[in-house]
Amino acid sequence: MTTIIGVRFKTGGKMYYFDPQGVPVSAGEDVIVETARGLEYGQCVQGNTDVPDQTVVQPLKRMVRVATEADKKTLARNKKRADEAFVICKRKIEERGLEMNLVTAECTFDMNKMLFYFTADGRVDFRELVKDLASVFRTRIELRQIGVRDEAKMIGGLGTCGRELCCCSYLEDFHPVSINMAKDQNLSLNPAKISGVCGRLMCCLKYEHEAYAELQKVTPKQGSVVDTPEGRGKVITTQMLRGTCKVQLDESPDHTLTEFQCVDCCVVKGACRNRQNAAAMAEERRRMEQEAAKQQKKQQAEAGEASEEAQGEQPAEGAAPAEGAPRRRRRRGGRRRRKPQNAEGAPAQESGAQAAAAPAQES
Numbered sequence: 001m002t003t004i005i006g007v008r009f010k011t012g013g014k015m016y017y018f019d020p021q022g023v024p025v026s027a028g029e030d031v032i033v034e035t036a037r038g039l040e041y042g043q044c045v046q047g048n049t050d051v052p053d054q055t056v057v058q059p060l061k062r063m064v065r066v067a068t069e070a071d072k073k074t075l076a077r078n079k080k081r082a083d084e085a086f087v088i089c090k091r092k093i094e095e096r097g098l099e100m101n102l103v104t105a106e107c108t109f110d111m112n113k114m115l116f117y118f119t120a121d122g123r124v125d126f127r128e129l130v131k132d133l134a135s136v137f138r139t140r141i142e143l144r145q146i147g148v149r150d151e152a153k154m155i156g157g158l159g160t161c162g163r164e165l166c167c168c169s170y171l172e173d174f175h176p177v178s179i180n181m182a183k184d185q186n187l188s189l190n191p192a193k194i195s196g197v198c199g200r201l202m203c204c205l206k207y208e209h210e211a212y213a214e215l216q217k218v219t220p221k222q223g224s225v226v227d228t229p230e231g232r233g234k235v236i237t238t239q240m241l242r243g244t245c246k247v248q249l250d251e252s253p254d255h256t257l258t259e260f261q262c263v264d265c266c267v268v269k270g271a272c273r274n275r276q277n278a279a280a281m282a283e284e285r286r287r288m289e290q291e292a293a294k295q296q297k298k299q300q301a302e303a304g305e306a307s308e309e310a311q312g313e314q315p316a317e318g319a320a321p322a323e324g325a326p327r328r329r330r331r332r333g334g335r336r337r338r339k340p341q342n343a344e345g346a347p348a349q350e351s352g353a354q355a356a357a358a359p360a361q362e363s
Contacts, residue, residue, distance in 0.1 A: 002056050005063065006046030007033055012153065014172050019060040020048055030067035038112040041067060041075045074109065082106050082114070085137060089116050092132050100124045103151050113140040119151050149174050152198040159196060166203050177201040181209045184216065186240070215240040219262050226265040230258065238262070 004017040005025050018033045025031060026047045033040055086105040093100060100120040107114045114137055118124075126143050133141045146154075153167040167174065182194050182205055196202045220226050220235050226247060233249035236257055245265060246257040 001050040007042040009042045032064040038108040148198045181205045
């Protein structure tokens with residue numbers, strides 16, 4: 001077994017294990033511990049506790065001492081220097097014209113290093129900026145690029161619920177959140193309603209996801225066919241938290257909805273697909289019948305118009321043809337006679353009498 005204490009450096013930050021060096025420390029006390037970046041001032045959130053050796057990453061960093069009044073004054077002085085460094089760094093960024101947004105600045109307890117956190121859309125070449133800051137503060141300078149979630153955690157704020165942001169109040173780590181969590185909870189997929197102040201999906205979508213995942217196992221889906229105590233029907237709406245669903249029964253004459261408990265409904269597998277196919281076939285058949293009826297009416301209307309036009313254009317008996325109208329030539333039956341040809345192959349010229357008699361015969 002290994003004796004450890006849990007120390008947290010920021011509100012809502014991670015808890016780290018340290019070796020108390022045999023000194024009894026209770027939760028709530030401020031301590032000075034040794035970290036990878038030097039001495040740090042933190043708060044003990046878990047007193048002396050014995051844990052199995054395999055749960056601790058060796059070697060453990062040690063606790064230097066319990067914080068004194070002088071250490072608290074040094075901490076306040078360091079925070080004041082960090083605020084001044086933030087203003088200076090922001091001015092240097094504007095002078096250099098760098099596309100980066102400075103979030104916060106902090107320094108270690110022993111002033112061995114100053115850290116600046118910023119956000120940017122892409123990679124930023126800040127080598128010249130580091131040289132400028134090092135010449136001003138005469139200490140080690142470190143710039144770290146962070147994401148929008150880390151920015152919200154550092155700055156803080158109020159969420160859409162009116163409470164302090166979860167990430168800066170008690171969340172230690174960021175858990176992955178997906179759009180499927182909002183779908184499972186039947187929430188609106190409007191980004192303005194399911195996004196936090198950081199512009200990402202709200203962390204609280206994950207809080208109730210496990211409960212909704214369990215309720216989905218016993219809740220029938222919308223549109224599925226179920227067997228109820230009053231007969232078979234189709235699920236129209238569901239209320240997962242209440243454990244109820246509204247079903248439109250097949251035998252209901254006025255298509256009213258009846259509410260049942262989800263545990264009393266049994267989903268009929270394959271029935272929904274068969275119903276959809278049958279409905280699609282009936283709809284297609286109805287559409288074809290309507291088109292055929294329209295086509296038949298159109299043909300009847302065209303036939304009626306054609307007969308009316310024929311009756312209106314037929315001239316009365318003995319009436320003279322209208323002026324300008326082409327005369328009809330009556331065609332006699334039988335084979336057409338060919339004109340006789342002479343020996344050279346040219347048609348013989350008709351006599352004057354025959355030429356004069358031809359129009360008389362045609363009239």
